[in-house]
Amino acid sequence: MRMKDQVALVTGGGSGLGKAIVERFVKEGARVAILDRSPERIEEVVSAHQGAVVGVAGDVRSMDDNKNAVAECVKAFGKLDTLIGNAGVWDYNATLASADDDRISDAINELIGINLNGYILAAKAALPELYKSKGNAIFTVSNAGLYPGGGGVIYTAAKHGVIGMIKQMAHEWAPHIRVNGVAPGGIGGSNLAGLASLSQENNSFSDLPLDDLMKQILPLEKAFYADEYAGAYVFFADRNDNGPATGAVLNFDGGIGMRGFMSPNMGAELVEKFGAI
Ligand SMILES: NC(=O)c1ccc[n+]([C@@H]2O[C@H](COP(=O)([O-])OP(=O)(O)OC[C@H]3O[C@@H](n4cnc5c(N)ncnc54)[C@H](O)[C@@H]3O)[C@@H](O)[C@H]2O)c1
Numbered sequence: 001m002r003m004k005d006q007v008a009l010v011t012g013g014g015s016g017l018g019k020a021i022v023e024r025f026v027k028e029g030a031r032v033a034i035l036d037r038s039p040e041r042i043e044e045v046v047s048a049h050q051g052a053v054v055g056v057a058g059d060v061r062s063m064d065d066n067k068n069a070v071a072e073c074v075k076a077f078g079k080l081d082t083l084i085g086n087a088g089v090w091d092y093n094a095t096l097a098s099a100d101d102d103r104i105s106d107a108i109n110e111l112i113g114i115n116l117n118g119y120i121l122a123a124k125a126a127l128p129e130l131y132k133s134k135g136n137a138i139f140t141v142s143n144a145g146l147y148p149g150g151g152g153v154i155y156t157a158a159k160h161g162v163i164g165m166i167k168q169m170a171h172e173w174a175p176h177i178r179v180n181g182v183a184p185g186g187i188g189g190s191n192l193a194g195l196a197s198l199s200q201e202n203n204s205f206s207d208l209p210l211d212d213l214m215k216q217i218l219p220l221e222k223a224f225y226a227d228e229y230a231g232a233y234v235f236f237a238d239r240n241d242n243g244p245a246t247g248a249v250l251n252f253d254g255g256i257g258m259r260g261f262m263s264p265n266m267g268a269e270l271v272e273k274f275g276a277i
Contacts, residue, residue, distance in 0.1 A: 002238045004029035007077040007133075009069060011060050011122050012087030014041025016190035016205075017140060020226035021084060021233050026052045028234055033073035033080075035060065035122070036087065060087045060118030066125035073129075080129035082237040085119035086140040092194045092203055094152040099198065106197035108154055115158040116165065123169060130177045138236045139166055141183035143253045150185075163249055170247035178246040182232045185253030186214055188225035218254035219267075 008025050012018040013034030019041075022032050026049050034055040036042050042055030054076040058065025073080050091111055099107060119139050130137060144150030145159035163181065170179040188210050194200020214223035232252050236242050251257070260266075 001029035002234055002240070006030045006081045006237065006239075007032070007073065007079050008082040008084055008237065009033045009035065009073045009080055009122075009126065010084040010086055011035045011069075011118065013084075014038050014045055014055075016192060017184065017187050017226045017229055018084070018086045019045055020189070020230045021086065022049070022053060024227065024230035024234060025237075030082075030237075031077045033069060033076065035065065035069035060122060061113045063121050063125065066121045069122075070125045070129055079133050080126060081133045081135040081239075083122060083126040083130060083135070083137040084140070084233060084237075085122045085137065087118055088115045088140065088192070090192045090194055090203075090205070091152040091155040091198065092200050094154070094195075094198055094200075096153050099152075103197055107195050110195050110197045111154045112158050112161070115155070116161045119162060119165060127173075127177075130173075134176060136178040136180070136237060136242065137169065138233055139179075139181045141166075141181045141249055143183060143185045143251075143256050145181075145183050145249070146251065147256060166249060167247050174246060178236075178242065180236045180242075180245050180247070181249040182229070182236065182252055183249055184224075184229045184232075185218065185256055186210055186223060187229060188223045190226060214254065218256065219258045220254040222254070224254055 003025050008030050010018050010021055010032060013022045014036035022045055025032050032053050034042055035058055037059050039057040042057055046053050046055045054072055056069040056072045123137055139162055141162050142150055142159045144156045145163045148156060166179055166181045173179060190205040192205035194203035210223045215221050232250055236245060
């Protein structure tokens with residue numbers, strides 16, 4: 001019970017990674033508030049964790065909705081220890097060349113609005129309560145915050161922006177509030193949607209053959225599921241373990257940058273030497 005008596009607010013907590021973080025935090029003894037734009041998803045998570053979770057329907061692009069989520073969290077549980085900025089959408093690798101001239105501006109505004117502005121607004125809304133609790137903020141980045149090829153130009157720019165945001169926020173809020181990030185790779189069990197401005201809103205990440213893709217792409221040769229990523233958020237939120245961490249971003253992606261190009265399959269040597277296990 002590493003999160004006993006702790007209170008968290010998770011944006012995008014109705015699905016995928018956010019939902020898994022909520023489940024893990026509750027299991028660790030925390031009480032959790034969710035801000036998500038889907039009332040149905042909120043209802044499902046709240047009813048699965050009677051008394052431990054409250055939900056607020058709203059859009060992370062709205063300052064009022066973020067403030068409302070913080071207020072409902074404090075009303076229900078008395079405080080806020082950890083803000084987890086996580087709600088996001090994807091551009092489904094839309095290249096700059098493929099995007100229509102008359103849609104590109106809306107696509108940029110939609111994606112940056114949710115994935116970057118949404119984090120900044122949540123942080124602004126949570127700041128007074130995080131200051132009171134000497135709490136912390138954790139933001140979901142992505143492999144696309146560190147490497148190309150995990151999205152198109154717009155998504156990659158937004159996630160690189162999130163890392164800059166984390167560093168500046170950690171700088172501005174020290175020594176009172178710690179600010180860190182988790183950069184997952186492909187997430188099994190995610191429903192990550194595309195951009196309405198590119199007619200991708202009905203796309204779902206769960207339609208991709210993730211197990212096959214990750215087996216080929218990752219040095220660890222398997223896909224990882226949402227619940228396998230949630231422990232990293234416990235680490236950064238746990239007051240006993242996170243003492244020195246601020247401005248840190250955890251590469252948590254199955255080793256995307258570790259493949260190399262001269263010896264793409266180093267593990268074969270171990271099988272040869274020690275036999276298959
Ligand atoms: N799916 C992946 O492979 C992957 C990989 C790396 C990083 N990420 C990041 O993980 C985070 C969570 O994504 P996921 O894969 O769990 O997707 P998901 O769609 O399963 O969950 C995201 C949730 O955010 C909510 N949401 C979206 N836009 C919103 C808005 N404007 N206001 C309020 N709520 C909104 C959705 O309703 C949904 O419940 C995102 O930041 C995403 O960029 C995902």
